[in-house]
Amino acid sequence: MIVSIESSCDDSSLALTRIADCKLLFHTKLSQDSHHSPFGGVVPEIASRLHAQNLPLLLTKLTDFLRTLNPNAPFAPLKAIAVTNRPGLSVTLSEGMCMANALALSLDLPLLCLNHLKGHIYSLFIDTPHAHIGEGLGVLLVSGGHTQILHMRDYEHITLVAQSLDDSFGESFDKVAKMLSLGYPGGPIVESYAARHSGALLPMPIPLLHDKRLAYSFSGLKNAVRLEIIKAQGMAKDISEEAKAQICASFQEAACAHILHKLRIYFQRYGGYFTHFGVVGGASANGVLRSRIESLCQEFGKTLILAPLEFCADNAAMIGRLACEAYMRKEFSPLGDMISPKSLSEDFIVL
Structure with a gap:
């Protein structure tokens, strides 16, 4: 199983995805809409502070769920930690990366740093082991x-x-x-x-x-x-x-x-x-x-x-689905604060 973390903008989200069949086992999310509404848009500093508060709360929920699966060793089934590290707001990406690094280091698990936009593409394939690409x-x-x-x-x-x-x-x-x-x-x-x-x-x-x-x-x-x-x-x-x-x-x-x-x-x-x-x-x-x-x-x-309406907006479920593909290809990342407000040149082929 893979734990995935999403904090690229103003939604804090964690998910748990089974690698074998890409099944979404657990998903939780906290929106910040009410905090940003008075300003008519996302305020990065507020978003960052709320991620620092919300992500640990979501991790507690995820841990409780893991205990229902394996009471004696809740983290034993985990194989990797996945996190959005690009593109997005630097101050909010950092919050997710901080948690991902801590989990990967403490649990001795590989880290998968993933592109948020690719995650959106894979929101089409949540709970589906094979991507419906057809001939393209x-x-x-x-x-x-x-x-x-x-x-x-x-x-x-x-x-x-x-x-x-x-x-x-x-x-x-x-x-x-x-x-x-x-x-x-x-x-x-x-x-x-x-x-x-x-x-x-x-x-x-x-x-x-x-x-x-x-x-x-x-x-x-x-x-x-x-x-x-x-x-x-x-x-x-x-x-x-x-x-x-x-x-x-x-x-x-x-x-x-x-x-x-x-x-x-x-x-x-x-x-x-x-x-x-x-x-x-x-x-x-x-x-x-x-x-x-x-x-x-x-x-x-x-x-x-x-994509299902619940997974159109930013969420960790889509990052977890993308993470299954990256894990099978062993695209692991070193620990560190590797964030980028934009996609990297190798992420997409540009016409």
Whole structure:
């Protein structure tokens, strides 16, 4: 069994995964949303301090579970400690690495330092011993920090096809929510406001619409939302709930249209290289986006794979599933504070 630790941003999470069949045996998580909501986004120093408080609490829960399996020697079945060490916030990654080093050293177990984004890909295969890659797997990763199109041939060959030039899909939802004083995290809040509106939409630009590059950009759309908010405010201090709903619906429509426009180009250019298509990351929980991608996959004859909603956001279960692959390949890491705010050059093949 492998203990996995996730602390790349604002979610503290531990999991226990059985190596033989990649079965998730235990998973626990503590969210920090309520602590960051007053600020409209993640405050790194607060996140780091909360990880220092929460991770030991989660370890106690995990230890109690291990005792139910083996009361006399709860840690005896463990074969490795896995931890996210990139990409993410340095001050929060350090908290997870500190615990991972302590456990690996005290239990004399090998350490697996893993890429958080690869973990998101493997959220598609939790509880599944074999990855459903088929003749190739296309992946859309949409989260608070990343928007990427990836192509996976196998564990060792994952190509970065496209990414955002500025803000991410999830980050743009957070910033729109902040501009409208709706709270954090912005994804579900903006989506819920958008669902309230059934009338006409405001004219919002679809980014890079006439640009042939496979790339994303959300900064211009974010600015368009800002201008609509200014117009809606007029001389008043507050915006009506109706206006907020219309702005959210208009923004969400344009943001999803942007994602789908570039995905269509990807399907047209590289559709012959993959049979399955996965959608991962915290922002992949957006219902409108999921529905549109499902239709696109049907149009192009691709098999859509979606991560369970509970494993879309950051979690240790996906790190544990990735860790099973790394363990079988003996990709062990030395003890130390080996963290990086970005992916390493060897993590992905770049087109």
